[in-house]
Amino acid sequence: MTSPTREEFIAVVREGAPEAVSRLLGLGASPDVRDANSGLTALMIAAGRGNAPVVRMLLAAGADLYTADSRGGGTALHKAVQGGDPETVRVLLEAGAFVDAAAATTGHTPLMDALWYKWPNVVDVLLEHGAGLNLSTHYGFSMREHFEYELNVNTRGKDRLLEAERLLAARTQADSDAAAAQELMAAVVAGNLSEVRRQLAQGARVDARHPVVNGFNDGHTPLLVACRDGHEEIARELVAAGADVNATEPTFGAVPLHKAVYNGHAGITELLVKVPATDLDFRGITNGYSPLHDALWHGYEECARVLIDAGARVDLVGHDGKRPADIARESLGAEHPLTRELTDRTN
Template structure:
């Protein structure tokens, strides 16, 4: 893209000129072009100005939801929140924007910005999408302390802050109620097989996800927790009840197999690889590691052998460029029998 085309494109975005933006995109303009002064991408500019239709157009053209601005690191969702348009915020969230994205300079999540800018309507949208209430800024305030500070220093707009406070209180109560209703998960966490059987027999939903309360089980299914915590018989019961064997959790993008091998639970690993529909080679979102990568990384030879015997791929590459053979060499040593076996069986790199 030439400098003049870039300037024309950014000007059109700033002015909300959808026709010109669409025309330039059709001619090959990149949707992720940045303003050289502000460091904002076209999507951030449109989002900050509350132009939901233009945000949709840029997203359809492939604009990056997750990138940060080049000065402060905030995302398009942060900019939309600052702009105060609930529809734009909703568009970005429904497109996959991370609701708790953290600005690297301030530590602000979008919810913190919504409170800071006094946009209760935006707060409501973020809470609907399970924004976390127990996160902290980089300058030492929890979200709640941040909000208390806002209440104290603002001479105007307190009615909006009080409305936001009402929403936060309602969400807190809803979270507490949801946690209390998690009888099956409570039984799984406690390792109580009889209670798990009882709740399943009573019709408990086997894949109900735990509320997002900034805890270890956030948005986990019972099977994910059972596999992580080593409750083999409970995992067996959950699978028999139809639990999703490939359910992912949102933090690491891990599946039950990742959870099992990461913690060295070979029995559960053997149970999972036999489950109908199992994806042996799912790559997590944080590092691109498959369960086999994880098993080798943590030195769990028995888990790795179960995966290999089940047909796990040896050629997949993590975000660090490493295949299972590389991880095995680092973790087990070049002369270890399993390392040698993996190296011999690994297809040549393309």
Template structure:
């Protein structure tokens, strides 16, 4: 039986035949076929075998760095970590692979796998790219408990595990020092306006991001936290100091305005809505909701009215296809005045919010 282009392509990837793979791509081969035997994509196969040149070729041809295998749910990054080639891991991370991607079956992150397979060199690459230290598996082990278990059950290769442990210890110390050094964020979290003013006067970076510690403030700017926690005067002070009113946090992909309306902080919502340069309609990466969606979703009618009066768009849909009018009807009721106004509005025209 004659083989198909798909089969020849996968066979060439398995062989590490970069020249043939390039030729098949030129002929129109799909860059993301799955091996029927393993459920792995071509990129996963090349990554697992540490074939950095092949991985580069496939990525340049548009291979999907985010997709998961159809059995265990691992990504190409998980496979590269298993293979132990640091350069391949680095290429995938530079291409946008999620450093803390979690497999749906085990809950393993790439860092957990790097420890499991005893690759301290790969651990170093992942840590340099911000891998989280405080995540847990689906079977109840924290990363550190997972590592302690590995130390206990392995009779060979402990020297490599101990090398990795030193890297983890160093990164933990660095993270703790970075958190302690972020005095401005500490003042914001405490709601201490005087301390915020003092830190700004002493030259604190107004948009400095909090380190990624797998906590509630990960990657947040002080303004994002002030808007989330309802510290209106602090938010005002930060904005006056030049804080980025459209800063995006990396967890939910939200901006300060999302934080304010999600928690019903009307004063901060009003403050942000009139700030020059504000993006009233930013859509979060998690669900595609705008601040107006969030205000209506949580039933904060006054926040929604502020946004509508400021000119928020009504035609944008979330990932679920819902527009502001749909959320208002579901959460406020079809007979609510605001829901009726939104239902009858023509996108791009003004809406009377009261």
């Protein structure tokens, strides 16, 4: 029996009967087909209609959770939010959907759409999963300005907007309280070594993460911040207190070693490479660069030398296809001794 056509499968997904969708998947239908007219994938269609069982089925069959629609640039999560079904939104988030994905044409995040469509129950789910409150649209409105506009122009459904406003206020206060409670992080940011020691002695959580407020420290542990900002003695105290030397931050997917070398902190680099648990070759999610790539990218020869001497791999390839030798050639020059060494080791 031949596989179902794209049109046949899209029609069944629109009808929404899980049994029929399952049958066509079993006959070889691709879970990633797009509707020719709307540019929506099957997953987006099911998500927009709030059909959580079919969404689960398509995800289990390998549907691409991260792709965008070919016209507006929204994701399946955007469509689920617009449809207003909290369960479907939760299914996608728990499968790994990016909670702050921005639509290519508008810059709308799922939270912005949830406010626009007046779905406070969906707003609640997005906030629970850490949706950012301080992002902006591509046309210049911050999320808060966008919401104020909605409050002013709507004559219907205002009760739902006011419920969403209450949820936003509660999340804002919770973020503020969480930041205020992080005295260890505050001491690290201030570079206050004695206060860091005092906080650790009093039992402060060494790996407590900063709340996501769309700021420079979002989701960072104290060690990530200390390594980024060059607080070497503070980093030493945090490592001694058991800080996770491979903790990643959510923006670039970087570890403390990336932070140290990216900013040229050779002393901290030396500290970290001596910790047996440190992953010398961890690659960031943005560009696939290892700490050695980053050190060379910014021309920090001393950091690069520390990494190489500690046994960092020299053959790893970034998303741009470049090895450390390629980065060194661009940054330090083809005749630099470090470039020649790396080239010899990778040829």
